[in-house]
Amino acid sequence: MTDLLFLGIDGGGTKCRARLRDAKGTLLGEGTGGPSNIRLDPELVWNSLLTACREALAQAGLHEDDLKRIHAGMGAAGAGQTSAVERLLSRGHPFASFEIETDAHTAWLGAFKGGDGAILIVGTGSCGYGGTSGQCHYVGGWGYEISDEGSGAAIGRELLRRCIWAHDGRIAATPLSDAVLAEFKNDLEILVDWVGKARPADYGRYAPLVLQHAERRDPLGIAIVEDAAAGLSAIGMRLLDLGAPAICLFGGLSEPLRPWLSPPVQRTIAEPMADALDGAILLARMALQEGRP
Amino acid sequence: MTDLLFLGIDGGGTKCRARLRDAKGTLLGEGTGGPSNIRLDPELVWNSLLTACREALAQAGLHEDDLKRIHAGMGAAGAGQTSAVERLLSRGHPFASFEIETDAHTAWLGAFKGGDGAILIVGTGSCGYGGTSGQCHYVGGWGYEISDEGSGAAIGRELLRRCIWAHDGRIAATPLSDAVLAEFKNDLEILVDWVGKARPADYGRYAPLVLQHAERRDPLGIAIVEDAAAGLSAIGMRLLDLGAPAICLFGGLSEPLRPWLSPPVQRTIAEPMADALDGAILLARMALQEGRP
Structure with missing residues (x-):
């Protein structure tokens, strides 16, 4: 297990961030890239994503070759749309495994380490997400035109x-x-x-x-x-x-x-245990434990 | 004055209606044409408008030659936008005179014959318009995105x-x-x-x-x-x-x-004295009396 690398990616509409940790959770490196809302052109998204990833690898003193040792997890704006995820993955990926979820899901995973709880995101848009016993629900977040109250x-x-x-x-x-x-x-x-x-x-x-x-x-x-x-x-x-x-x-x-x-x-507002990048790393670890590809 | 012809036109997004009266107000004919929101292509709008106009002329037993005797008034969706009116008139018109106002203005002119009062239009959009002593104001009606309450x-x-x-x-x-x-x-x-x-x-x-x-x-x-x-x-x-x-x-x-x-x-709701087509005819008559071109 000591050779395993875990990469967490936070893919947003304006930038992409990545964080690399080893199996013990030691921070190895971080990086940033361009826009990576996965509804965007896959070429552009991969470019942003790999830029952030290579910067993190370089900080860790690692190389292109080590990409295939990485178990990656990504929380991305737009990942609720299955067709967008399929388009991004249509030409494969360079990692040992790659799990993609919505940015709400990885923020929630980080905030509660997978435990019971909910998050409320309020930026240009708004979205609620959470639940108990791993059963999560969205509340709102369906876009500016007919949803996103309070955004x-x-x-x-x-x-x-x-x-x-x-x-x-x-x-x-x-x-x-x-x-x-x-x-x-x-x-x-x-x-x-x-x-x-x-x-x-x-x-x-x-x-x-x-x-x-x-x-x-x-x-x-x-x-x-x-x-x-x-x-x-x-x-x-x-x-x-x-x-x-x-x-x-x-x-x-x-x-x-x-x-x-x-x-x-x-009265119920709590501080998150960890951020969305560590939530994305947790996503990758959970996928590996569950034996997903 | 007996040779004068007055044409009222109601130009909407889905169809165009026209009504022809003589100087005494006698109904001579009516016609309909296609879309004529004046934000649309001028070629299309003129086509709709002249189709409606020629049908009214034919009912009156009149001919293409009589177009130049016509004083026309038109109330049109989109006429609040000066540039759209200018674009429509950029190649001239076949009438003796041609006055264009918003559809709200001609509806108001018809409803109160130019007297004090207001109208409230509620369809796909909504708009209030009216006032006293010929001084009219719009209330609302700025479009679906940030106005048009109750539409x-x-x-x-x-x-x-x-x-x-x-x-x-x-x-x-x-x-x-x-x-x-x-x-x-x-x-x-x-x-x-x-x-x-x-x-x-x-x-x-x-x-x-x-x-x-x-x-x-x-x-x-x-x-x-x-x-x-x-x-x-x-x-x-x-x-x-x-x-x-x-x-x-x-x-x-x-x-x-x-x-x-x-x-x-x-409690203030009243029945309109006349419809928007007769409001458009009144628009043409008022322009002629005031000596506008």
Whole structure:
């Protein structure tokens, strides 16, 4: 077992991270690469992935040849889509074994080391995941258009909707609506043109502004943040109903939104035992133990 | 003045209608043509428009030569966008005069013959428009993504969002959520694939189903319809605040949603004096009186 190498990979839409450990768990090296949401072009994803992996190998004083000793686990955005995983693996892989799961699953594995519990990810999107006795469920996380309550994208889009209300006179203007409408020269045609080209991350960039204004007691900011927190709390409460004894928060918006969450959810928040990269390493170890290829 | 001809055109996304009257207001003929949202290809729009116009001319026993005697007015979806109007008129027009306004403006002109009042259009989209002393304002109507509260598209999208809640167990399932989820084989991946391709009209096709279930006291149906009606009522109340003494409803969803509107809005609902085609004819007459080209 001492010759075994375990590689954990965290594949996101903007970058890819890798961590190499030996069988005893000793850290051997880390690396980073480019975008690796596995819905992207497989060529691009493999390039990002191997860049991160080779950097980790080099830090460990290991070589290309050692790739075949590696048992790899990857948590990747987009891995819920079976066809995307199959496309990525259609030309094989250089590892001794390679297990792919969603980024939610590896974050959860790291957070609870496979034990009972749930995670709530809040960034540009939002997603709940967890359960008991290894039986996990997703709650939300089906994308910006009809899901992802409380996410940065949802907050930004709701902001622009309510700025139109303020512009029309349907609600009172506030410093927040004034600031946003001024960005668009108080011209809703310009705003609508922007919306026509906006992606979830573009909406999400407004979330910090909304949070700032809410902290300053801007009524519009407070209304939007309260709605977002209510949506997230509903996800959290469902995770608790499914039997999770604790919830770990992940994602760039989880810390600022945490004090706004419903007390029954807040009381269950725990620190993760390990991060998603170690969750991915655990994924690889579990697959090896279970004798999967 | 007796030789003058007035043509009213109603240009929508799916079809174009035209009505021809003489200076005394006598109906001479009507016609229909294809899609004429003026954001579409100008060639296509002119084709739809002239098809409708020639049919009206033929009914009146008139000919191609008479086009140049016609003072035309058109209310068109998309006419709020100046560049689209300019593109349509870039190669001139065959009429003695041609005035283009939004479909909301001609509906309003018809409804109140240019007097004080407001309209509320509720179809796939939603929009409020009206005012006093000829000073009109839009309230809402900035599109499905960040506006159009209470519209068919908004109702359908909210339905799918809440069906995910029911699927996750965040809310109780109801006959409505069961029926919709069954359409997608209870598989959220199939639902999300559908959403990826859905246009506002696709979401809007769920509105009648939601209304049916609400009338049967389905809790999910009621919650969605109440939200939609609250959004529309907020638009209506703003129109009243702007001085409109009455509101005329237009669009396929306005009748079923009417009983759900807030009583202060419901009490002001009036029947339109004339339709949008006669509003477009009035637009042409007013332009001629004011000596516009």
